[in-house]
Amino acid sequence: MNKNTLVIGASTNPNRYSNIAIKRLIGKKVPTFALGLRKGKVLEVIIDDEKQPYKNIDTVTLYLNPKRQEEYYNYIVSLKPRRVIFNPGTENMKFLKLLKENNIESEIACTLVLLSTNQY
Known part of the structure; x- marks a missing residue:
């Protein structure tokens, strides 16, 4: 099954959760793409x-606060992912509603926990 994942809010800082998530996704052999503020x-x-x-793209996993997500709403919907994961601190009811209206699953969860418990 295609699990192509796009990490939005990606960082080269090894202390950031988005960075750790990229490394764990790769470790689990999940095809991974990343979008961040800096190349x-x-x-x-x-x-x-x-x-x-x-x-x-099967899954978009968010590492952006709700205010920063606004500029990505239409973009993420246009990618037609199967699901969007809202990691801790990214929960956004307005965006959750928009995703539902576009038949895109959403999950308030932690990508790192999903990966470590084989629920990804």
């Missing part, structure tokens, strides 16, 4: 600093 690289994953027309 960079985590393991073999290139962090883009501009929205790209990624194809076949």
